[in-house]
Amino acid sequence: MLPSATGLPFDDIRALIAAMPSADAAAVAAVRAREAQLTKPAGSLGRMEGLAEWLSAWQGREVPEVRRPLVAIFAGNHGVTRHGISAFPSSVTQQMVENFAAGGAAINQICIAYDLGLKVFDLALDLPTGDITVEPALDEAACAATMAFGMEATAGGIDLLVLGEMGIGNTTVAAAVAAGLFGGPATDWVGPGTGLDAEGVAHKAAIVQQALACHAGHLDDPLEVLRRLGGRELAAIAGAILAARMSRIPVLIDGYVATAAAAVLWRLDHHALDHCQFGHLSAEPAHGLLLAKLGRKPLLDLGMRLGEGSGAALAAGLVKAAAQIHAGMATFAQAGVSGRSE
Ligand SMILES: Cc1cc2ncn([C@H]3O[C@H](COP(=O)(O)O)[C@@H](O)[C@H]3O)c2cc1C
Ligand SMILES: O=C(O)c1cccnc1
Numbered sequence: 001m002l003p004s005a006t007g008l009p010f011d012d013i014r015a016l017i018a019a020m021p022s023a024d025a026a027a028v029a030a031v032r033a034r035e036a037q038l039t040k041p042a043g044s045l046g047r048m049e050g051l052a053e054w055l056s057a058w059q060g061r062e063v064p065e066v067r068r069p070l071v072a073i074f075a076g077n078h079g080v081t082r083h084g085i086s087a088f089p090s091s092v093t094q095q096m097v098e099n100f101a102a103g104g105a106a107i108n109q110i111c112i113a114y115d116l117g118l119k120v121f122d123l124a125l126d127l128p129t130g131d132i133t134v135e136p137a138l139d140e141a142a143c144a145a146t147m148a149f150g151m152e153a154t155a156g157g158i159d160l161l162v163l164g165e166m167g168i169g170n171t172t173v174a175a176a177v178a179a180g181l182f183g184g185p186a187t188d189w190v191g192p193g194t195g196l197d198a199e200g201v202a203h204k205a206a207i208v209q210q211a212l213a214c215h216a217g218h219l220d221d222p223l224e225v226l227r228r229l230g231g232r233e234l235a236a237i238a239g240a241i242l243a244a245r246m247s248r249i250p251v252l253i254d255g256y257v258a259t260a261a262a263a264v265l266w267r268l269d270h271h272a273l274d275h276c277q278f279g280h281l282s283a284e285p286a287h288g289l290l291l292a293k294l295g296r297k298p299l300l301d302l303g304m305r306l307g308e309g310s311g312a313a314l315a316a317g318l319v320k321a322a323a324q325i326h327a328g329m330a331t332f333a334q335a336g337v338s339g340r341s342e
Helices: 009-018 026-033 049-057 079-083 091-102 105-114 140-154 170-182 198-215 222-229 233-244 256-268 286-294 310-328
Strands: 069-075 117-122 160-168 251-253 276-278
Touching: 009 140, 009 222, 009 256, 026 049, 026 256, 026 310, 049 105, 049 310, 069 091, 069 105, 069 140, 069 233, 069 310, 079 251, 091 117, 091 198, 091 222, 091 310, 105 117, 105 310, 140 160, 140 222, 140 233, 140 251, 160 256, 160 310, 170 222, 170 233, 170 256, 170 286, 198 286, 222 233, 233 251, 233 256, 251 310, 256 286, 276 310
Parallel strands: 069 117, 069 160, 160 251, 251 276
Antiparallel strands: none
């Protein structure tokens, strides 16, 4: 699914969006029928029942199954870090990629605990994106190619895709993308990220405002917002979400940064994220606002603000359980349990 030579690279992305499959209504009907027979009061598993239905709808399976879940982390570096908008130096991006490979990060432990596969995609870390206060982060060809690269995350017969990121400075570009897509002042969209104090957050807002001014007049097209104000890991996440849709793989999206990338697709088509669930509510303050714009309720709210796919990976434990519960439970008839009294 690399961009073809049919025209501008973004045209290939738009063509995929126009061709997105919809939910499998027959699979949903089958899950609902079976759900009603399982040995529990109707509706007693709350949102877990909805997760089983969502899995079936997008997998196109009458019985949902999660046997090959994958966490994909995309890592990128950002030119805007020259303005001191993170509590950590940008060298930490590469160092954390090495830490992921060595098994020392939080996400490695979550993957062990829940038996999730993990792949880390390093996106030209030695080539930071453009400084968004004065130039676009990426040109169109690089942005489209990075989206195409992100599509590779769906390979290998996976049946659940969990998306996360690593990139010092990326809560700044996420804020810029969110503001570019939904408007409002930069102060609405920035937060402490890795741990800025109030003065640091105010400076970060000023930098995002500068970026918005620099690109004003070019932000009507969501893909332009992505390439001008975003970064490689955001582009790759957007590509991965789109490829997952085409391959009928349900997706779990992590915190503020991953949600900002997803929001680009939502602005292109309000149904583009129907195959996605939002794993958690990040403590990054603007994540709640962004989810409200998308009209979505996250699965977990644990006060986490780590990134690297951690909140979505924790939610993958719930999604695995939802599939197992639905597939494995006995029906009233099978178990000889009496149904509801008349
Ligand atoms: C050691 C360490 C591990 C991380 N894992 C994820 N992030 C998270 O923090 C970064 C975004 O925050 P900001 O915009 O403030 O730089 C991203 O790399 C994100 O995934 C980390 C950050 C650090 C320091
Ligand atoms: O919610 C996130 O994605 C997040 C929050 C803080 C730092 N990095 C990522």
